[in-house]
Amino acid sequence: MAAATTCPNSVSIVIAEDETLLISVLPGLLHDASSGAIQVVDTCRSRSALLHVLKRAQPAVLVCDVRMPNRDGDPPTALDERYLDQLLRQSPETRVLLLTGQPDPLLAKSLIDAGAHGYVDKGIDPQQMYRIIMQINAGRRYVEPSIQAGIDQLEIREDRQVREQLLAGRRGDVLRLLLDGLSPPEIAASLSVGRKYVDKRIAEIKRITGVDTHIGIYRVCERMGIIGARGKH
CATH class of the missing domain: 3.40.50.2300 (Response regulator)
Structure with missing residues (x-):
């Protein structure tokens, strides 16, 4: 041309x-x-x-x-x-x-x-x-x-699904204690479970949130409103 x-x-x-x-x-x-x-x-x-x-x-x-x-x-x-x-x-x-x-x-x-x-x-x-x-x-x-409105709605639905996965069952118990600042050994003692069990749940949380560190988990949960709402669960 x-x-x-x-x-x-x-x-x-x-x-x-x-x-x-x-x-x-x-x-x-x-x-x-x-x-x-x-x-x-x-x-x-x-x-x-x-x-x-x-x-x-x-x-x-x-x-x-x-x-x-x-x-x-x-x-x-x-x-x-x-x-x-x-x-x-x-x-x-x-x-x-x-x-x-x-x-x-x-x-x-x-x-x-x-x-x-x-x-x-x-x-x-x-x-x-x-x-x-x-x-x-x-x-x-x-x-x-x-188009942005459609993306926002999609992200809201995705966040809701991620939130439900994070807070489900024992995984949710581990997450709440982790957000409260407890270490994995302290979480294991608090829930009367083994350390390997806690480590497995934390690995699941990292996979679901797509982060590799505890501070990364904290930031994702803060963005999704889980930190402010965890006392309700």
């Missing part, structure tokens, strides 16, 4: 999109909305092509559909964390703005956690997309509020 005439301090972007109409009109719409501040340096329609384009172009921002074919003619499939990591390693300074036509909170959460800098619905207008691109280029993140 030939480079467009640019203005000083323009932001270079690559657009990856397999929908013919959108990839045809979006460069012009962004150029007009930004008064030339956005320079679309290249476009592509498949994942394999995108890896080559990124390596060559090294744009400031990549605007990428979350569902792309692997190669031209293949059916589009959702990006995953491993492919996003490939993109970020191929062009480490590039900021990634993902577009979706079918918001999926679970997919959005996984890609944002993996390093995506923005996530928006394709229905936004060009002026708004221009502002978001500039915000992302400036080092900030942006997730469309409706």
Whole structure:
């Protein structure tokens, strides 16, 4: 794709999109909305092509559909964390703005956690997309509020499930005593169980919370409200 005439301090972007109409009109719409501040340096329609384009172009921002074919003619499939990591390693300074036509909170959460800098619905207008691109280029993140609301609800459900697992049965007894500052030998004595039993329950707690230290367990429980509520159980 030939480079467009640019203005000083323009932001270079690559657009990856397999929908013919959108990839045809979006460069012009962004150029007009930004008064030339956005320079679309290249476009592509498949994942394999995108890896080559990124390596060559090294744009400031990549605007990428979350569902792309692997190669031209293949059916589009959702990006995953491993492919996003490939993109970020191929062009480490590039900021990634993902577009979706079918918001999926679970997919959005996984890609944002993996390093995506923005996530928006394709229905936004060009002026708004221009502002978001500039915000992302400036080092900030942006997730469309409706998508963020879905992620928040997902996290609430996940937290509830984790909380229930942590507080279940003897594991919950061990956790409460651990949060009260008791050592594993003291917990074993308090519950009249063996030290190996306590160590096994603590290992389960670490696995469930995804942390490796007691202070990490404390911080997760504090975030989830378990510390303030443990006296109720």
